[in-house]
Amino acid sequence: MFVRTAGDRDLAAIRALLVETWHATYDAIYGAERVTEITDAWHSIASLKARLAKPNSEFLVADDGQRIGGMAFAEALDGGVVMLKQLYVQPGLQGRGIGGMLLDEIIESFPEARAIRLEVEEKNTRAIAFYQANGFVQTGRTDNCGSAQSAIPALVYERPLAA
Template sequence: MENLIIKKAYVSDVLQIQAIARQTFSETFSDVNSEENMNKYLDESFAIEKLTTELHNSSSHFYLAVLDEKVVGYLKLNTADAQTEKENQNALETERIYVAKEFHGKKVAQALYAQAEQTAQELKATYIWLGVWEKNFRAVSFYTKNGFVQFDTHIFRLGDDEQTDLMMKKVLL
């Protein structure tokens, strides 16, 4: 993937973020969730207004994975009060790493994760943490391979379905 570029995303990229977010979330979870719950989540979580607000938040950081001018994945990081759970102010949350299904296994997620680590170093974060659905075995394996360990669980609501996320962290040196 020598032509892969990871670039910071801005408010002007909101439509690209919305498109890749809806695509990748659907590809990852639509087979194991009801259509009603998926539609509700996609409409609420990836609404232009919500994404625009998140992009304006200086404690959130978005990055796009671009291959030959096509967005194939994205990353969302949160610091301070933007974190989805009350974690340490010096922690960095990786809220989303999503890659289009056709690019799974092609090191795109690894490149996005490398950006997360670089951002953590720049921000002098003491650790990186995330929540990952317990039944997303591919993602759990990816994070474990990258040195994350489970430290807790929390509930993730997808429509009217309560799902268990594993909370994982990697302490930085």
């Protein structure tokens, strides 16, 4: 796998990856129907396309020339903080270093950043273990992960960066 900037031609594959990954991760927590509602709202082609042109952001994919095996999206916030909004690896490819490659490239894309922050569902123990292994520490919680009205509680993790 190699990491590159996402483009229009990748959107259908990214959406498929997100739907598969969300169902594999969250069906047991929220139920398949709620996960479908979330993925339809948050991971529609239109919503993904809007991220391609978002200023002060980076939208990446891990690609092996045959398929998209992972994706990441982050944006710079005020105060030198980068918010990692998404980092997902296809379930069958997890544990092979793809997530680490995507995370490293996101960090390199924001050389002036002083910290990187993310929100993670507290029952997503695999993701929490991944982020902790990559230097993140819990700094708080939110009742609305992803959007102001999501009603999805999450833990907030942050990692300082050398600016």
